[in-house]
Amino acid sequence: MTEKRSFTLDQQEIPFQPGDSILQAAQRAGVYVPHLCFHPDFSANGSCRLCVVSIAGKTVAACHYPARSGLQVTMNNSRLQQQRLRLLQLLFAEGNHFCPSCEVSGSCQLQALAYDLGMTHYHYDPFYPQRPRDGSHPDFFIDTDRCIFCDLCGRAGTEQDHKPVYRLGGRGEQTRLLIYSASGKLGDSRAAADDKAAHVCPVGCILPREGHYRDPIGERVYDASPIHWVGNRRRDQHAAPAADSAGDPSHD
Template sequence: MTDNVDGAQALSTFSLDGDDLPFQAGETLLQAATRAGRYIPHLCWHPDFAAHGSCRICSVKVNGRVGAACSVFAAEGQVVESNTDEMNRQRKTLLQMLFVEGNHFCPSCEKSGNCLLQATAYQMGMEGPHFEEFYPSRPVDASHPDILLDLNRCILCELCVRASREVDGKNIFAIGGHGIDTHLLVNSASGQLGDTAMSLEDRAAHICPVGAILPKRRGFVIPIGQRRFDAKPVSQQVEGAPE
């Protein structure tokens, strides 16, 4: 903070793609940018939870060094580069890797049009997977009477893990394995969602940014043209952005 000529305190600022943005003490670059209505692509970050930093889609250059905007704290005088050809190429590559690592076939997914992964891929100009697809063998858990769990679409953002633990107080989910074998776990003796206390009213049932956790008997109820990202691309849906 600095004092201006009238004696009032002025907010500290950092530069984002050439524009000065104000920030509050303790804010990360992504928090400050979002509050100012500026889009920095992200998947695993959610404003209601602490930064996770796993997807790296929000990576930016800070004074010439790459860091995750969700976890790097804003500081006076920082020079941050986000919407550049270099950073967008990196994001596009990461998105292509996410698409081939799982089984993402958007036309058959109920989340199409409301999926953050799909919307971010469109935003980054991704036209195909580029890499050879893995086609992993992942189960679809339909054991719960109200909720479908399709691990083919999971991107390991851990939002359901955090929501179940921090909001619902149930610890339904966890992450297990290492490297390419990392996967979402269901905390029940059988490993089935139907043997847990998860409810359709839980925050964890609705926070998934992709189509891994879906309510049953509600598929494709939103017509094409009325879905979240049909009206506006993800870059125009930042909180605080001008209409």
């Protein structure tokens, strides 16, 4: 008989497959680990650090840490929750986030996590960065004020669309989203309406031009229930681009 492959996450037993990270195994078991830069379809990045968990007193990123039999992983204690809250507040402070007027309010993972963790204010002084916008593409608008540098668009482009459109450049606080085109504008790039890369943004940085208010605010994926209930459901899975056609009778 082979040894059973499982570890415990907050006392709950989680089975895993060889090669799984803690986050992958938890997600397969239906357990939500807070995250922003992780997506089940793409390689892990480990930049947002929201998925921090504690193993034998050491804080690690669950999206990278390899699952091993017998591990005892702590995800939800007050210290880790407080650290996640502060990380979110840092993300809010370093960008320019205007939730009440944002097209993706209610389906934004950053906003949803902030509500879920009880965030009521920024805590840190806002950085007020000057960041560019790009309205050159017929299907998408880019507002880098909201970018959290998760590189999901870059990874989706490489791993699924197999064409480069987005990537990160710069360094430190000057890190920025770059577009693959001679002009640096999205309109001159190979971006197309049904690119996975354009629909995987966890925030409102890469915005389809149409259809934002098809689902009214208040009825969106994270409006009805907190993100830790909705679990791993995402905007890009909730409304697949194919169903976005204007003549779709389900939206009549």
